[in-house]
Amino acid sequence: MSDTGLELAFGRGALHLTLPPGAKPTVLRKATLPKLPDNAAAIRHALDNPIDSAPLAALASGRKSACILICDITRPVPNRLFLRPMIETLLAAGIPADGITVLVATGLHRPNEGDELAELVGDPWVLATVRVENHFARDEAAHVDLGPTPTRGTPVFIDRRFVDAELRIATGLVEPHFMAGWSGGRKVVAPGVAGHQTIRTFHSARFMEDPLAVQCNLIGNPLHEEQLEIVRKLGDVYALNTVLDEERDLVFVSFGEIIASHLAAVDFVEGATIIETPRRYATVVTSSAGYPLDKTYYQTVKGMVTPLDILEPGGTLIIASECSEGFGSEEFRAAQARLVELGPERFLATLTAKTLADVDEWQTEMQLKPMRVGRIQLYTTGLTEEERRITAVEIVPDLDAAIAASLKRSGDSALAIIPEGPYVIPVCREQQAAA
Known part of the structure; x- marks a missing residue:
């Protein structure tokens, strides 16, 4: 600017x-946030010093498969910075390359393919080393029915590739979301890799017209609460969360248990994002x-x-x-x-x-x-x-x-x-x- x-x-x-x-x-x-002086060092520190979980290397030890979720092309997530160090850690821990899937969390958006997929991933090494695939919400056979959420009865269908993976990791950008409060974390799982029934329930008037389903609010937000219930149904899920400044440079990264690590990113960015007039x-x-x-x-x-x-x-x-x-x-x-x-x-x-x-x-x-x-x-x-x-x-x-x-x-x-x-x-x- x-x-x-x-x-x-x-x-x-x-x-x-x-x-x-x-x-x-x-x-x-x-508000201006200080840029990280060394992106690679910050990412490595986050992976080695997680929030409410073991380090990534320990999480990967003894596992045979892993699924890493990334946001689709509509989000400027710096995948080019963190995918390779994450995958290298998984490989070093003994997970074979053919057991690692990077899954584009499209929700109900169109797939990202060809040059667009290369731009999204941002690292040719990743595309050459592991499978990078798109989620298709309307492919009912590709999802596992985990049963309805206990509070509001939302049907929960999640991509089988994520459910079946021995190590599940969501990655994303934490920024205001006009309905879910904040993007990233649990939102990359649902609606990111959810079936159309789950997504269309989220998008019904029952949620859309709720006065608490607004940007920067997690307290009492029905969409956020359903997303938390969904990730709890899955069991152990981890997340890498990023925050960018106005120049799209990395200013924060956290890794760990999906709910706790996401809240850490929200706590970091909230004061800089909500501007009073x-x-x-x-x-x-x-x-x-x-x-x-x-x-x-x-x-x-x-x-x-x-x-x-x-x-x-x-x-x-x-x-x-x-x-x-x-x-x-x-x-x-x-x-x-x-x-x-x-x-x-x-x-x-x-x-x-x-x-x-x-x-x-x-x-x-x-x-x-x-x-x-x-x-x-x-x-x-x-x-x-x-x-x-x-x-x-x-x-x-x-x-x-x-x-x-x-x-x-x-x-x-x-x-x-x-x-x-x-x-x-x-x-x-x-x-x-x-x-």
């Missing part, structure tokens, strides 16, 4: 903002965090939801997202078309009676949340005319002009700018005090 801070992450670069005279911007960023704004300008999150409109919805605490009711939220890969899945496209056809209230009414959500319609349901608060505008260089129509939001051809028009419309010269989009969680102190 520039010294002025008036840029938004967009694709693999940034968009510079030129504000009208008299505009009073407040730029909301994560003294007021709400009639104009909020944000992004979809740039590549890879802004590859599709489907992922862009996250950036619309996370700033809602500081958006003045009736105000304008302007989001920039490249959408270089287009819209998203055909199921998401169909859900958005139904939203446009039915309108928000009738669309929501079609969801509330369902036990299992249709694939990807949950993201459309999440889009209803910002639409209830104010005016949503999208600047994008992607999407066809039909795709733009079924976003159900207002498309703006000029970002600077849209900002100027919003300031004039509101009569308020103040605006909030969130360069990194959903990776920053702004909260209004007045709102907190009133609650």
Whole structure:
């Protein structure tokens, strides 16, 4: 970002903002976190000094198989830094290379293959040494039925390759998640390598409309609580958790028992991610965090939801997202078309009676949340005319002009700018005090 801070992450670069005279911007960023001086040493230290578990070398000793979960291409996880040292440790402990699987935790997303898979893994040695495969949530024969969760009865189907492995490790990035509270850890298991029945239950209105299923909240969050019950059903599961700064550099890594090591990462990043403001704004300008999150409109919805605490009711939220890969899945496209056809209230009414959500319609349901608060505008260089129509939001051809028009419309010269989009969680102190 520039010294002025008036840029938004967009694709693999940034968009510079030129504000009208008299505009009073407040730029909301994560607090600066010190970069690790030696990534390799930090990763090795985490593997050798775990949280609530034995070191990785001891965990691997005597095992014949291991499955390492990695996030899909929508998350900028630094797999290139930690996969090789993890796998080398497993090999040195006696696990044969053909007994090690790196499994891409796609959830219900599309698989990552070819050049994209190479980019995701980030290390040709890993691809040449062990199996790297994708999870397919709709392949029912590829999952083990572990029975329903005890509290809410969520059906639990988990990829057989992970269930059957003698050593199970999830890896990921810990960042705010607009529904599960925080990404990483248990979330990489479910929905990451869960069957469609499990994922569609998570994405039903029963969870989506729960007021505690929001970003940065784990207490009473029904989705988080179900995820904990699922990993407990599996038995021993371990996790490597990473935290990145705005430049996508590693600032924290932890390894250990999946729940405890994840909470350590949450504790580290929470104070830097939740940014307090003294007021709400009639104009909020944000992004979809740039590549890879802004590859599709489907992922862009996250950036619309996370700033809602500081958006003045009736105000304008302007989001920039490249959408270089287009819209998203055909199921998401169909859900958005139904939203446009039915309108928000009738669309929501079609969801509330369902036990299992249709694939990807949950993201459309999440889009209803910002639409209830104010005016949503999208600047994008992607999407066809039909795709733009079924976003159900207002498309703006000029970002600077849209900002100027919003300031004039509101009569308020103040605006909030969130360069990194959903990776920053702004909260209004007045709102907190009133609650």
